[in-house]
Amino acid sequence: MGSIRFDKVDKVFGPQTGGVKALDSIDLEIAEKEFVAIVGPSGCGKTTCLRMVAGFEAPSAGVVSVNGKPVTAPGPDRAVVFQQFALFPWKTVRENIDLGLRNKGLPKSERGERIAGALRLMNLESHADAFPHQLSGGMQQRVAIARAYVLDPEVLLMDEPFGALDAQTRVVMQEELVRLARVNPRTVLFITHAVEEAVYLADRVAVMTRRPGRIKEILDIRSVREAENWDRHQRIEDVMDLESFVHLRTQIWKSLREEKGPLGV
Amino acid sequence: MIGRRGLAGLTSVAAALLLWFVLTTLTGLVLPGRFPAPAEFWQSLVQIATRGYAGAPLLAHAVQSLKLVLLGFAVAVATGVPLGLWMGWSRRAEAAINPVFLLIRPIPPLAWIPLAILWLGLGDAAKIMVIWFAAFVPSVINAFAGVRAIDRPMIEAARMLGTPRWRLVREVIAPAASPMIFTGLRLSLQASWTTLVAAELVGALLGIGFVLNVAQQDIYPGMILVGMVTVGLLGWATTWLLAMAEQRALAWNMAARD
Numbered sequence: 056m057g058s059i060r061f062d063k064v065d066k067v068f069g070p071q072t073g074g075v076k077a078l079d080s081i082d083l084e085i086a087e088k089e090f091v092a093i094v095g096p097s098g099c100g101k102t103t104c105l106r107m108v109a110g111f112e113a114p115s116a117g118v119v120s121v122n123g124k125p126v127t128a129p130g131p132d133r134a135v136v137f138q139q140f141a142l143f144p145w146k147t148v149r150e151n152i153d154l155g156l157r158n159k160g161l162p163k164s165e166r167g168e169r170i171a172g173a174l175r176l177m178n179l180e181s182h183a184d185a186f187p188h189q190l191s192g193g194m195q196q197r198v199a200i201a202r203a204y205v206l207d208p209e210v211l212l213m214d215e216p217f218g219a220l221d222a223q224t225r226v227v228m229q230e231e232l233v234r235l236a237r238v239n240p241r242t243v244l245f246i247t248h249a250v251e252e253a254v255y256l257a258d259r260v261a262v263m264t265r266r267p268g269r270i271k272e273i274l275d276i277r278s279v280r281e282a283e284n285w286d287r288h289q290r291i292e293d294v295m296d297l298e299s300f301v302h303l304r305t306q307i308w309k310s311l312r313e314e315k316g317p318l319g320v
Numbered sequence: 321m322i323g324r325r326g327l328a329g330l331t332s333v334a335a336a337l338l339l340w341f342v343l344t345t346l347t348g349l350v351l352p353g354r355f356p357a358p359a360e361f362w363q364s365l366v367q368i369a370t371r372g373y374a375g376a377p378l379l380a381h382a383v384q385s386l387k388l389v390l391l392g393f394a395v396a397v398a399t400g401v402p403l404g405l406w407m408g409w410s411r412r413a414e415a416a417i418n419p420v421f422l423l424i425r426p427i428p429p430l431a432w433i434p435l436a437i438l439w440l441g442l443g444d445a446a447k448i449m450v451i452w453f454a455a456f457v458p459s460v461i462n463a464f465a466g467v468r469a470i471d472r473p474m475i476e477a478a479r480m481l482g483t484p485r486w487r488l489v490r491e492v493i494a495p496a497a498s499p500m501i502f503t504g505l506r507l508s509l510q511a512s513w514t515t516l517v518a519a520e521l522v523g524a525l526l527g528i529g530f531v532l533n534v535a536q537q538d539i540y541p542g543m544i545l546v547g548m549v550t551v552g553l554l555g556w557a558t559t560w561l562l563a564m565a566e567q568r569a570l571a572w573n574m575a576a577r578d
Contacts (some may be wrong), residue, residue, distance in 0.1 A: 073333075109476070109480060110480075111476055111479075127478045128481040129476065129482075130480070130482055131480065131482040133480070133483055135476070137476075139473055141471070141473035141474050142477075142575070143491075143492060143495070143496075144572050145495045145496075145498075145572045145573075146491075149518075154478070154481050155481035155482060156482055158484065158487070159482065186572050188572065202481070
């Protein structure tokens with residue numbers, strides 16, 4: 056459960072003719088429990104891809120489907136983690152995590168257990184009754200991830216989730232996400248413009264062209280990671296030093312550089 | 321427990337009172353027929369508080385005015401805020417209601433007085449209706465703007481979590497818009513007081529506006545000032561209560577602003 060499929064997906068913003076074509080014939084299949092990152096130049100439509108899986112946008116042509124069923128509306132089977140956290144500032148950490156469970160109509164005792172589990176998973180136990188504004192950016196994003204994970208979703212959609220964090224926090228969160236993905240694997244669609252992050256986290260990395268966005272190439276990271284046994288290293292900087300990592304990263308960089316505009320931006 | 325700001329406020333009030341005393345009683349620069357001296361004000365206050373004026377003691381007038389303001393304000397808020405939220409949420413509701421709203425809005429609330437009296441007579445109902453119309457507009461506009469200003473990801477997060485419609489309104493949209501809603505409530509309350517006195521100037525038998533009207537006919541500056549000061553104090557007290565309620569309701573927001 057939890058496969059995602061883009062089938063010849065176009066997206067045009069504005070009028071169908073004369074509008075801005077954001078995505079051009081996207082074809083992508085993400086298998087169950089696979090972690091796929093999409094990288095691309097800004098404005099290439101990578102976030103739009105994620106928003107269509109979430110059900111926030113509809114394709115102009117083609118089909119986006121999850122488990123073989125076309126996406127029609129947002130729902131808790133496809134949990135989203137937003138770049139700007141999007142927590143409810145008037146709810147405590149616990150209440151933020153609880154909302155999705157209440158919406159599912161779960162009994163109170165089960166909700167309590169699942170919230171406790173999510174808090175433990177994200178190291179948030181001592182902050183359960185804090186309000187979001189009392190927490191640092193990194194902690195707030197942990198809450199948002201806990202809010203998504205607690206729903207036990209088939210698909211996790213992460214839209215530049217660490218883009219608003221400072222460099223150190225970012226590294227910690229990346230390591231945690233890898234740990235989380237090992238403990239509790241999910242189908243993940245991860246949007247980022249940070250190449251290292253994509254290579255470090257993903258099983259496969261899809262590189263997009265600039266607008267109108269197309270999938271330019273897909274790199275298999277997982278086979279390299281397993282062959283070179285990246286997981287023997289605990290720390291991200293040790294993985295990033297490996298020759299096989301550097302090689303993949305450089306390959307993606309070169310691919311992205313070809314996509315820069317005439318002014319080099 | 322008076323902070324630096326409180327002290328500055330007290331100082332300016334004291335200075336104004338001193339200036340009043342100097343200009344009237346001490347130097348006589350302002351004639352008693354134009355503006356009453358402190359002693360005259362005090363006598364008027366004692367008179368209306370103990371023996372009554374314009375048919376009733378001050379307390380009865382004040383209670384009557386307070387009642388009308390609170391009723392008009394409550395009706396305005398109870399209708400205006402939901403309407404504003406709805407218009408903010410639904411483009412269709414906005415498209416349907418806004419044109420009517422834009423036509424009605426420039427009509428001064430006091431211009432409704434003749435019609436209100438024609439419909440509802442000289443009793444409380446007509447005055448409450450006029451206050452309602454005056455206080456309604458800021459409540460609607462600010463609730464509307466509050467919804468429009470909500471960050472889109474917050475709504476999307478709620479939808480992604482499967483939040484049903486009424487819970488979305490109650491637990492996400494209304495709280496997210498609440499800072500603006502409270503701005504609207506403050507303006508509505510202000511409009512209520514402004515309109516009340518005008519509404520009571522016409523065809524009332526009780527209330528501060530009536531006191532002002534009678535005092536004007538009696539050419540009684542001391543009593544006019546008593547009426548004005550009473551409205552000022554009541555307005556200030558209700559505004560303060562609203563501010564306290566706002567502080568409690570928006571504790572999460574105040575802390576975020578620090």
